[in-house]
Amino acid sequence: MIDVRGFAAKSATTSLVPFTFQRREPGEHDVRIEILYSGVCHSDLHQAKGDWGNSVFPMVPGHEIVGRVVSVGSAVKKFKVGDFAGVGCMVDSCRTCESCKQDLEQYCLTHTSFTYNGTEQDKTTPTQGGYSTEIVTEERFVVKISEKLDLKATAPLLCAGITTYSPLRHWKVGKGQKVGVIGLGGLGHMGVKFAKALGAHVTMITTSASKGEDAKRLGADAVLLSTDADAMAAQGASFDFLLNTVPVSHDINPYTNLLKLDGTMVLVGALTPLDGVVGGSLMLPRRTIAGSAIGGMAETQEMMDFCAEHNIVSDIEVVDMASINETYVRLAKNDVRYRFVIDMATMPA
Amino acid sequence: MIDVRGFAAKSATTSLVPFTFQRREPGEHDVRIEILYSGVCHSDLHQAKGDWGNSVFPMVPGHEIVGRVVSVGSAVKKFKVGDFAGVGCMVDSCRTCESCKQDLEQYCLTHTSFTYNGTEQDKTTPTQGGYSTEIVTEERFVVKISEKLDLKATAPLLCAGITTYSPLRHWKVGKGQKVGVIGLGGLGHMGVKFAKALGAHVTMITTSASKGEDAKRLGADAVLLSTDADAMAAQGASFDFLLNTVPVSHDINPYTNLLKLDGTMVLVGALTPLDGVVGGSLMLPRRTIAGSAIGGMAETQEMMDFCAEHNIVSDIEVVDMASINETYVRLAKNDVRYRFVIDMATMPA
Incomplete structure (x- = not known):
């Protein structure tokens, strides 16, 4: 031993x-x-x-x-x-x-x-x-x-890396897509870096203007303050993909409404019950909510190699x-x- | 005029x-x-x-x-x-x-x-x-x-027909898949007929034993009583696809737990808020919840032709x-x- x-x-x-x-x-x-x-x-x-x-x-x-x-x-x-x-x-x-x-x-x-x-x-x-x-x-x-x-x-x-990389890859995030990362913490800051490196247009969605500014330093193209109802409404039904890194129970309906037809929001933070899942919001237009947990070992190696290629660290x-x-x-x-x-x-x- | x-x-x-x-x-x-x-x-x-x-x-x-x-x-x-x-x-x-x-x-x-x-x-x-x-x-x-x-x-x-046909087609339901239809009403009874005609193994998931029997007459291969906690647990993480036709707000967590890795539950009934969306249940294993509304006109014609081919009516x-x-x-x-x-x-x- x-x-x-x-x-x-x-x-x-x-x-x-x-x-x-x-x-x-x-x-x-x-x-x-x-x-x-x-x-x-x-x-x-x-x-x-x-x-x-x-x-x-x-x-x-x-x-x-x-x-x-x-x-x-x-x-x-x-x-x-x-x-x-x-x-x-x-x-x-x-x-x-x-x-x-x-x-x-x-x-x-x-x-x-x-x-x-x-x-x-x-x-x-x-x-x-x-x-x-x-x-x-x-x-x-x-x-x-x-x-x-x-x-x-x-x-x-x-x-934090593989938890955000895996859903971005599984749902084929890439060039030409408008992607939102919800929440800027350990997971969110990696989500911004990966989504950007994969070629997407990346919006940081946060309650904090100062975190929004920091997200731009990390590579985000835009910032959307979730506390600004007008700004949220103006971007309704416009996102292809949302990576939701909020680690606690919250009302997800304001975020669901940001998804366009066939858009997907993936939860990687909150393990607990979520409010605001409204059938009608998922139907018109057709939208998807999913979860994802870390990644397999082959994909973890792939991520580590991707990081070396794109010089990405935390x-x-x-x-x-x-x-x-x-x-x-x-x-x-x-x-x-x-x-x-x-x-x-x-x-x- | x-x-x-x-x-x-x-x-x-x-x-x-x-x-x-x-x-x-x-x-x-x-x-x-x-x-x-x-x-x-x-x-x-x-x-x-x-x-x-x-x-x-x-x-x-x-x-x-x-x-x-x-x-x-x-x-x-x-x-x-x-x-x-x-x-x-x-x-x-x-x-x-x-x-x-x-x-x-x-x-x-x-x-x-x-x-x-x-x-x-x-x-x-x-x-x-x-x-x-x-x-x-x-x-x-x-x-x-x-x-x-x-x-x-x-x-x-x-x-009722196109509302159930469209998600079955969009999510590519077919042979070799274990499909559950939740609720037996106008939508559910068409869901059973279509899922069966598409080649899936179809389970009617209902609170009513008598409706379960009727679902078999309509083509269901099996019945799962959602009120039977042991039976629900025994079929945990086993379904590829669930068509949820329940028309009112309800706790969806017991159904989410029936989905296997990369399984999808599509809501076509309830327009209203739903309880029981638990982040952890969507993450381990990776699962998806989505909504769907009727179908486009080309797909509606496709469904009507499918019905003629398979002799399906309500x-x-x-x-x-x-x-x-x-x-x-x-x-x-x-x-x-x-x-x-x-x-x-x-x-x-």
């Missing part, structure tokens, strides 16, 4: 504290990675605080993991020692079901092993995440990261491991543009 | 009464039709009673109109005197916008002239519907009906024109299997 230092939540009501645990010895298909940076996703906070009612403790959060390969199993083909590599929201799946066969491991019909607060394929052994010094993962669930990119700023691509703020509890306080206030990344070199000895 | 006898609602609170009015003299592109049968759609009742807040009186309802061509304009190509012909929910549109150019006149970006309780393209002249002896309509908005079909039972195809009960108020009382109680059709030969002199 491999000794690993990390930070864990011991219960939903306590702060995260130093925590030493063990990873499995690498098998022949495994990649052993020294973690250099770990992104801080809003879902880390939700799970550490037990907000979703599914938390198991002790919990080492973190599913935006990047680092350097320190050893590979004998059957590993894609990686060699020294490569930059990343692990995202999943570390395993059944690999044999209809979803896995389509490279959609996140929709595994048997059991997706999420990176933390989940279990291995035995459905018993807890998984532990990226706020730690090392991880051992089967190569199917590890992606290669180009040396051309700023490594620390690639960490959020493993969750906008981040680097924090120390020991400051994680203060970081969570700031995250809860949305005081971040646009993702915190823990520098794992700051892990206490 | 052409003198026409009909029945009209004079206000939202009165019964329908005999009403004489005038249609335009046929122009060179017009078809003049002697109305032989007119279906009674639930939306007739809603609009006659002012339920949607958009009613203009006097109103002659009826948008499931079939009859015989009695004259054609000099430029008419598709029809000759004596043909069976039908008029559905629309009688005109701008014909030049992006939607009209795609043969999707129901989504006209300028102005769809609905058959009654609407206005002509001048946005001023009221339109009047099928509870009447004759109609004059531009040939683009008239469909041919095969002599092989029982004419009176084709009337509901013009609304299950109807023929009623007299003078009994329309009693018919509305029965309709409000859902006391119909599955559509009332007025025999226009019973129109009082």
Whole structure:
């Protein structure tokens, strides 16, 4: 077994504290990675605080993991020692079901092993995440990261990146399309960058004029203030695609009405009940609402390669491991543009 | 002008009464039709009673109109005197916008002239519907009906038929697919017939065991009682496509959970707000909810030809024109299997 230092939540009501645990010895298909940076996703906070009612403790959060390969199993083909590599929201799946066969491991019909607060394929052994010094993962669930990119700023691509890239690709967003990204946070800022790189005309839809300005810096062509009823009405039925990154329950009808005939709004933020789904608004004209969760491993690699090609990374703020509890306080206030990344070199000895 | 006898609602609170009015003299592109049968759609009742807040009186309802061509304009190509012909929910549109150019006149970006309780393209002249002896309509908005079909039972195809046929075709329902039709009424019973004829495995999803049995008579392969939580759970994530014909606000989450990865539920009944749209249910696995309204004229003709080929008509009960108020009382109680059709030969002199 491999000794690993990390930070864990011991219960939903306590702060995260130093925590030493063990990873499995690498098998022949495994990649052993020294973690250099770990992104801080809003879902880390939700799970550490037990907000979703599914938390198991002790919990080492973190599913935006990047680092350097320190050893590979004998059957590993894609990686060699020294490569930059990343692990995202999943570390395993059944690999044999209809979803896995389509490279959609996140929709595994048997059991997706999420990176933390989940279990291995035995459905018993807890998984532990990226706020730690090392991880051992089967190569199917590890992606290669180009040396051309700023490594620390690639960490959020493993969750915020793929969560926005996958629906843009699945619904074939591209040139000639008018795309709106709703909400500018960790997900939204990646949505703007990807939609722009895919050739779409991108509108940031936000309640905040200052965020609108920042979205233009990130590549948005236009800004629509959702609080301006006249502006919203003027752009009614004009969007081909909307990427809705709002992370909480909200009234979606004002956004639905922005979609043109056969337009689609994809929800990637809010897991909870939504108001304002009005049958008539979906019928005249014909409109679609859908959901999407992260992306499969092949698509995650595709995204990482797309990022290298287009020089896309996340906008981040680097924090120390020991400051994680203060970081969570700031995250809860949305005081971040646009993702915190823990520098794992700051892990206490 | 052409003198026409009909029945009209004079206000939202009165019964329908005999009403004489005038249609335009046929122009060179017009078809003049002697109305032989007119279906009674639930939306007739809603609009006659002012339920949607958009009613203009006097109103002659009826948008499931079939009859015989009695004259054609000099430029008419598709029809000759004596043909069976039908008029559905629309009688005109701008014909030049992006939607009209795609043969999707129901989504006209300028102005769809609905058959009654609407206005002509001048946005001023009221339109009047099928509870009447004759109609004059531009040939683009008239469909041919095969002599092989029982004419009176084709009337509901013009609304209930195309409303269910169009989404089944748009979302490419066919062989090898598991399809659920939710609700067995005027729309649902056509949904079962069409989905079956298109080659799908069809499950009737209903609250009523007796309706379930009747759905089998109509062609359904299986029945799922939506009140049986165990049965609903057992079929979770198993349907490729759901046609939701429930005409009122309801909790859609139990149905969403029946959809498999990349499955779609299309709403064709409820125009009003819906509960139970849960972001997480749409994300894991990736699922879609959409709406659809009737169908374009080319597709309506395609449906009518499909019906002739597959010998599909509606299950109807023929009623007299003078009994329309009693018919509305029965309709409000859902006391119909599955559509009332007025025999226009019973129109009082």
